[in-house]
Amino acid sequence: MERNVVVSRRRKTETTAATAAKIDGFDVLPAGSEEAHVLAVDDSLVDRKVIERLLKISSFKVTAVDSGRRALQFLGLDEEKTSSVGFDGLKVDLIITDYCMPGMTGYELLKKIKESSNFREIPVVIMSSENILTRIDRCLEEGAEDFIVKPVKLADVKRLKDYMMREVRIESESNMNKRKSCCDLTESEPSISSSSSSSSSSSSESPLRTPISSSAPSSPTPLDSPIRRLKMTPTE
Amino acid sequence: MDRNHLKRQVDFMKRSLLDQGYLDEQFIQLEELQDDDNPNFVEEIVTLFFNDSARLLQNIEQALVSGPIDFAKLDNYMHQFKGSSSSIGAKRVKNECTRFKEYCTAGNAEGCFRTFVQVKQEHAILRTKLESYFQACISFIWQDKLDHLGLQEVKLDDYMDEGGSLIMDLYYKYDEAHMIK
Numbered sequence: 088m089e090r091n092v093v094v095s096r097r098r099k100t101e102t103t104a105a106t107a108a109k110i111d112g113f114d115v116l117p118a119g120s121e122e123a124h125v126l127a128v129d130d131s132l133v134d135r136k137v138i139e140r141l142l143k144i145s146s147f148k149v150t151a152v153d154s155g156r157r158a159l160q161f162l163g164l165d166e167e168k169t170s171s172v173g174f175d176g177l178k179v180d181l182i183i184t185d186y187c188m189p190g191m192t193g194y195e196l197l198k199k200i201k202e203s204s205n206f207r208e209i210p211v212v213i214m215s216s217e218n219i220l221t222r223i224d225r226c227l228e229e230g231a232e233d234f235i236v237k238p239v240k241l242a243d244v245k246r247l248k249d250y251m252m253r254e255v256r257i258e259s260e261s262n263m264n265k266r267k268s269c270c271d272l273t274e275s276e277p278s279i280s281s282s283s284s285s286s287s288s289s290s291s292e293s294p295l296r297t298p299i300s301s302s303a304p305s306s307p308t309p310l311d312s313p314i315r316r317l318k319m320t321p322t323e
Numbered sequence: 324m325d326r327n328h329l330k331r332q333v334d335f336m337k338r339s340l341l342d343q344g345y346l347d348e349q350f351i352q353l354e355e356l357q358d359d360d361n362p363n364f365v366e367e368i369v370t371l372f373f374n375d376s377a378r379l380l381q382n383i384e385q386a387l388v389s390g391p392i393d394f395a396k397l398d399n400y401m402h403q404f405k406g407s408s409s410s411i412g413a414k415r416v417k418n419e420c421t422r423f424k425e426y427c428t429a430g431n432a433e434g435c436f437r438t439f440v441q442v443k444q445e446h447a448i449l450r451t452k453l454e455s456y457f458q459a460c461i462s463f464i465w466q467d468k469l470d471h472l473g474l475q476e477v478k479l480d481d482y483m484d485e486g487g488s489l490i491m492d493l494y495y496k497y498d499e500a501h502m503i504k
Contacts, residue, residue, distance in 0.1 A: 133372050133407040140356050140364060187402065216406050238349045238410045241356070 123251055124177050127151040128158045128184035128196065129214070134237070138183065138214075141244040150177070155191030155199075158184065164203055179209055180251055183235075186215035186222065194226060201230040210250045214239060326470050329463035336456045345449055350412030362464070366457045372411050373450055379404045380443060387439060397435065398427040404442075415445045 125147045129135045135151045142149045152158050159165040162179065182200065186193040193213050201207045210232040215222065223234045232250045235243045340346045350365070357364045383400045386393060405420035419442040426434030 131403060131407050131410070132375055133368060134410050136368055136371060137353070137410050140361070144356055144358075187406075216402075216409060237406065238352075238412075240349075240352055 122146055122148045123180040123248075124148040124150070125247070126158060126161060126179045126182045128153075128155060128182065128188070128193065130154060130185065130188045134185065134214075134239075138239060138244075141239060141241055142183075145241070145244045145248070147181075147244075147247075148177070150179075155184070155188060155193070155196035158182070158196055159199060162200075162206055164199065164206065179206075181210050181212065181232075181247060183212045183214060183247070185237075186213050186217075186226070194222075194229065197226060197229050197231055212247065212250070326463065326466045329459065329466050333456070333459045333463050336459055340452060340456065344414050345452060346412045347414040348412065349410065353412065366460075369411055369453055369457070372407055372413075375407060376404055376446065380446065383439065387436060392432050392435070394427045394430055394435075398424055401427065413445075413449055416442065416449055419445050 123146075125142050127135065127138045127142065127149055129138060129151070130153050132153075135153065139149050139151050150161065152161060156165065182196075184193040184196055191199075193215075197211050197213065200209065200211055207230070211230065212233045212235060213226045213231045214235045214237055216237040218236050226234055233246070337346075341351075353365045353368060379400055383397060383404070386397050386400065401420055401423050405417055405424065408416040408420060419438060423435060423438040423442055426438055
């Protein structure tokens with residue numbers, strides 16, 4: 088019988104992690120490198136907390152900053168340095184930014200990122216409380232991947248995985264892919280490494296068939312393509 | 324109080340808040356983001372909202388009463404306030420914000436003043452209602468935990484000091500009742 092509720096909760100999390108490490112034939116990397124890393128930019132504290140939670144519950148690693156300036160600093164773009172990695176060594180796999188921000192707008196941030204040779208391949212998603220067609224068009228023309236109307240919902244965030252998967256699949260043949268090939272694997276199997284993945288993804292299947300986005304039954308998963316299956320077979 | 328009764332109370336309060344338009348679907352969306360590891364997420368976000376918005380409302384009030392009105396600045400403040408209201412599902416508050424912004428755009432000072440009173444009112448009403456709602460949630464959660472531990476006889480009121488002492492007393496009572504070392 089449980090001694091107290093708090094202890095039993097911790098035990099549950101530990102068990103999940105232990106199970107994850109034992110999956111046969113799958114070389115489990117340290118927890119930090121498996122989840123895709125999203126840089127969230129929003130000047131509103133409430134919105135930052137919400138987007139952070141939405142992203143974490145969708146198995147993303149999150150860094151949330153409050154301005155375009157800080158986003159550029161994090162990327163290492165602010166001082167025009169040539170570094171392609173954020174100052175704490177974490178790669179950024181997607182940037183999601185609010186449109187209306189004091190100082191630098193989300194649009195201006197988007198432009199700066201797309202102008203940078205190091206970062207222009209990172210998908211950028213714009214969020215806005217206003218559904219203005221000209222604004223949406225302008226952002227998409229500048230290279231934004233998507234435009235989300237606030238308030239942001241879980242379904243919107245789950246869709247983000249599709250952008251990353253498509254990016255990875257297109258680049259899978261090229262050597263210029265900034266993302267390591269191991270990240271192709273790991274981005275598609277969030278439920279294995281992270282303890283916070285959504286409960287609706289099937290957990291009993293083998294890794295090859297784990298769905299990426301559990302809320303989009305209509306979209307064919309890239310996992311079904313023969314190329315992806317080949318990539319995921321362990322070489323050892 | 325009976326666990327089921329408390330649960331019905333929580334559900335009823337939530338349904339009322341939704342039906343009367345105080346809250347919208349976004350609030351439900353936020354509740355769905357809660358889990359065992361983050362059981363108080365919504366309450367935390369709502370607390371954040373009320374703290375943050377108090378500051379914004381003060382700024383707006385200042386802008387309204389001091390000197391010639393800068394409608395652009397007012398609109399900017401209200402845009403922020405409307406944004407976070409929308410993010411927590413505060414429907415009525417958000418609607419008043421929209422009205423305020425319309426008066427701002429029209430350069431109608433009197434309209435702004437009148438609507439601002441409404442904004443503050445809805446903000447205060449929602450705060451009170453959500454405080455009651457979260458109180459009911461907490462009562463249910465704890466009664467549920469107590470039931471689970473087999474302590475139906477214990478009255479929840481005895482342990483409702485601060486959050487910290489609630490847990491301590493609970494464990495103490497549990498140990499006492501079952502004499503576990």
